[in-house]
Amino acid sequence: MSNKLTRCVGCYQHLSRLEPRLTCHFANTQWTLDNKRYLACYSSYHPPCIRAGLPFTTRHSDSYGLSFPKNCVLPIFVCEMCTVRAHIGEEITFNPRHTALVMLERMRLIDTVHNWAKSTLGIYKQKVDCLVHFQQSFGVVIIPTCTSLLHPPVTQCIPAIWAQLQYSIQPGRKNGTMSFTTVRNLRSAISALHSWLLLTTDPDHVILNGNKIPWSNSNGRVTDSYIYTA
Numbered sequence: 001m002s003n004k005l006t007r008c009v010g011c012y013q014h015l016s017r018l019e020p021r022l023t024c025h026f027a028n029t030q031w032t033l034d035n036k037r038y039l040a041c042y043s044s045y046h047p048p049c050i051r052a053g054l055p056f057t058t059r060h061s062d063s064y065g066l067s068f069p070k071n072c073v074l075p076i077f078v079c080e081m082c083t084v085r086a087h088i089g090e091e092i093t094f095n096p097r098h099t100a101l102v103m104l105e106r107m108r109l110i111d112t113v114h115n116w117a118k119s120t121l122g123i124y125k126q127k128v129d130c131l132v133h134f135q136q137s138f139g140v141v142i143i144p145t146c147t148s149l150l151h152p153p154v155t156q157c158i159p160a161i162w163a164q165l166q167y168s169i170q171p172g173r174k175n176g177t178m179s180f181t182t183v184r185n186l187r188s189a190i191s192a193l194h195s196w197l198l199l200t201t202d203p204d205h206v207i208l209n210g211n212k213i214p215w216s217n218s219n220g221r222v223t224d225s226y227i228y229t230a
């Protein structure tokens with residue numbers, strides 16, 4: 001392991017081999033995207049050191065929801081620096097826009113991991129330890145290491161979530177913060193625009209699923225398409 005990885009990026013304290021850590025999949029390796037080479041990030045964290053502060057807030061009294069759980073162990077982790085670099089197509093600088101995106105991505109990661117209940121994460125850690133031990137004892141693979149991930153995934157949904165998170169911290173009418181419904185409406189607007197895009201670019205194959213949500217079905221019959229049946 002590189003010397004740079006023996007200290008936590010969040011607290012700069014020593015990373016013991018005995019305690020849980022989250023190391024970026026690209027911590028030690030450079031990666032290429034769109035013919036551009038990116039540096040290894042050397043990012044490794046104590047899980048709770050992946051945290052967000054103001055302007056992000058939580059309704060929980062103990063700041064739960066603003067940091068990774070203590071014992072969080074994941075089969076793969078891509079840090080905020082790598083995900084942002086992949087999406088903006090350049091290395092991170094001191095540009096305030098880059099800093100803002102890194103903060104938004106960190107908050108997105110925290111939100112994502114909290115999709116699991118607190119208690120579930122504790123159970124998950126024990127089970128992962130059990131599975132890793134079994135793998136090492138018998139030389140078999142149960143949890144893939146995702147060596148096929150050659151660069152951080154570039155998506156449209158991640159920047160959409162960043163936009164939603166940034167919108168959520170704008171001053172609102174109620175208690176100075178934006179209401180959940182108002183934030184949710186931004187997501188609805190993104191959904192509506194994507195639905196229209198689907199209907200416009202591939203009208204032959206857009207069907208409605210059981211919840212009346214437009215869905216792309218390239219194998220479907222044109223007579224089943226939403227445009228045809230509307």
Ligand SMILES: [Zn+2]
Pocket residue numbers: 008009010011012013045046049
């Ligand atoms: Zn730390």
Ligand SMILES: [Zn+2]
Pocket residue numbers: 024025026027041042043078079080081082083
């Ligand atoms: Zn990274």
